[in-house]
Amino acid sequence: MTDAPLLDVQNLRVAYATRAGEVPVIPGLSLRLDAGEAFGLVGESGCGKSTVALSIVRYLGRAGRITGGRLLFEGRDLATLDAASLRAIRGRRIAMVYQDPMASLNPVMTVGRQLMEGPMIHAGASVSTARARALAMLQEVKLADPEAVMERYPHQLSGGQQQRIVIAMALIAGPALLIMDEPTTGLDVTVEAAVLDLVRELRSRHRSAILFISHNLGSVVRVCDRVGVMYRGELVEEGSVRQIFTNPRHPYTRGLLDCLPTLGRDKRQAPLVPIAGQVEPARVRPPGCGFAARCAHVETGRCTTGPIPAVEVHGEPGHRVACVRADELARWTRRSGAAAVPAAGGAREPVIAIHHLTKVYESGRRLRLGASRASVRAVVDVDLAAARGQTLAIVGESGCGKSTLAKVLSGFEVATAGGVTVDGVEVGALPVDARSPALKRKLQMVFQNPDSTLNPSHTVGYAIGRALRRLQDRAPGDLAAGVARLLEVVKLPPGTAARRPRHLSGGEKQRAAIARALAGDPDVIVADEPVSSLDVSVQAVIINLLNEIQAARGATLIFISHDLAVVRYLADTVAVMYLGTVAEVGSVERVFAAPYHPYTEALLSAVPVPNPDHAVARILLEGSVPRADEVPRGCPFATRCPRRLGAVCDDTPPPVQQLAADHRIACHIPGEELRRLQTALVEPSVARR
């Protein structure tokens, strides 16, 4: 073995051709990756993380071009390699795993054939050898019944299974370098945890080096040895996971860590600290530090005149930071919550109450002639309430019924049984068209994807203005002032009114969507995954905004999310849903502390935490959420529950235990027993560390 690194990127420069000319997106980046090492690349979207990855495999599209620097891989410069040699390296020595596994797999080809292609082209394997390799690989990524999986098409697999296929496909040739570009983004938290565990395990077995790109700092901690923080195409800080996460020196790294809600923090302690501004376009690059415009510690002159060299942090070998003031900044401290203070409870009258709500979807097709129509019970007998000015969060994996619940609240669907009252008025059976303007005004929605909420052909001002007109009966002449006021509330400049959604960033669009929802001055805002598609820094802005608006207006927020850290931060009351039922509900402090429902416990243990010192005993959930027609008669969670007692769980619906005035769980295991089991489990594992 020589000391030469596996991958040595030297002063890489990449530019994209645009209508405005060639724009340098990577102005000169260097990084080294040793054999078998896992290197994490983090930063907001638009920082050039994916560009770096695609430069390494030379897949920049027609617009992108490597304009300088060297990409040494196993001693050869990838930047100048000819097509044939490149092909021999791709898939064999360097393999890639992508975000959105569904889109990365060929929809009209069986999974098996796609897997077998690799060995057949690179090793010239026969069909039977390739098949054997593929089967072995499927076993390694822990897919049950590999023979059957081989014959499936991608759409017949779940997201987690698809990503396992993509990982198997990447590792099948035993590559020296595995590039993973946001491999768990878009997956459920439990699936994400399982995939990350798999990556760790495979890594130790295959000894592939990993370049792990993610915007999720928690998952980077779980997989990587070293981390590089990218901003505007430059590596502003790099070091071991421990160095970066315990002693971040660059203000940008600190910003990323500070804007992250973590399981230990909530809104009553301290607001999240978003990074000011947003990633500036690459077109205008200042002479000095790229981050200067957003930095709280910027010093005109030193920071803004010349290039900033990366220097090693004193006493920390391998920890390099590109900041002239790095040594002057005080040591960073993790903002961890002190002992959580339960909110001053007291029974406040609920603004919105859901009682015994059930929503059943009748499938149009009969399974057999004469059989009853197949039905899917999306929401089953749900009882929840939210008081004025409070935030009720609903969490759970995809398919747990949380979005269906939101649809019934907002009138896109009507309840099959049970009901919903808003201020005492029954609305569960009222479709949105049948609701009075006053009722529509009272209850407004914010959706996950602001792109599909805002009509692309209308200006933001028009969209908000129309909501004002419809919900508040404003005269057309009176609209401009109202629009301006709402834009101010969501902290958008007044000029935004004249712009169309395509000219706004994701965060700005979501703010415009919130402004639109606020037009009616609603009493209840139903927000369905409003921050899930946003960068962490933008997410912090939106969360703070929701908080402020709620405090100022006393509105009730129904916040639907799969992100437990965000929920921990934002919620007053939390309901954990599984397969349409409420597994656990209570004040945020109680839900996030033992005793938990076994499902809550599993969800919490799956959350990636951006702290190398944080260790939890991982609870891996077996299998996936059962199909609607396979739900057990007893507890819906029984098929996957790690604490399943026995037949009683399968056959008898669990009793609802009132553990405290504001805490109830649906489980056969007594609360005291759960508390004993769960505290016993957590303590020793922390001590072992």
Next chain:
Amino acid sequence: MARFFAKHLLFLLFTLLVVSFLVFTLNEFSPGAVARKILGAYATQEQVDVLTKQMGLDRPVLVRYVEYLGGLASGDLGYSARFKLPVREVIFKHLANTVLLAAIAFACIVPLSTLLGVVAGMRESSRVDRVILMFSTVVASIPEFALGVFLASVFVVWLGWLPGTATLVAGGGWSVAAQLVLPVTVVVLFDSGYVVSMIRASMVEVMQRPYIRTAVLKGLPFRAVILRHALRNAMLTPITVIMLQINYLVAGVVVVETVFAYPGFGRMILEAALFKDIALIEAGALVAVFLAVLTNILGDIAYVLLDPRIRA
């Protein structure tokens, strides 16, 4: 799959029933008595009355419609006043000619368009792409008769290589094969222009999909990426449109048939309409609709075969 076929077959029969009724009643209720339409303006009222009696036209419409259906079921399509032959024979003769033209043309259009469309779309805005795009736009935008007249003036009048008419009668020193060249070429060029641009657009879109990136970064040679991963996906959208071309080729090439005096199905219907040959119009319309629905079904089947996501 059996269910799928049964459903489509039922739909086909139902459509034919509706169309037969519509055509029958339309002829019935359009101005002028049926017998008058057949005999023309110069026949005496006496002659019209005799024919009306003879054809049983004085009986209620519904009764005659049911009789007509009965005739259809037993293969009796009526008697063509224009060709003085049973309608069945007239239709078979012309349909056979048209099917010959359509089959040759379709056999050229599909591979040619697929090849050009895929080659153009696999590297968007490359030189090859621009050339093919230009070609397809040009041929698709020249009307068929202009293309026909242009080609005829070059190859018939000027060079004298080919005959100017395609009557399918081997006479005048030209074989039937030589007679077919020009009509086929015109139809193929005109129709390919459209199909090529469809396939190209689909291919361009497919080439930007993440699974193509997966295939390239697997280290597959470009050929394999195109043939194994892109081709089938790129044919998903155009396949139904391609199948619909059969319909156009059989029932819609009246202009080309007229230009080259080709004794085909389209021209037969035109003549039947001009001569008010009602039995022939009715039967012709039924055949045309049958083809239209059939090609639609073929398109659906092809789509299902190509795309596993549709299969239950």
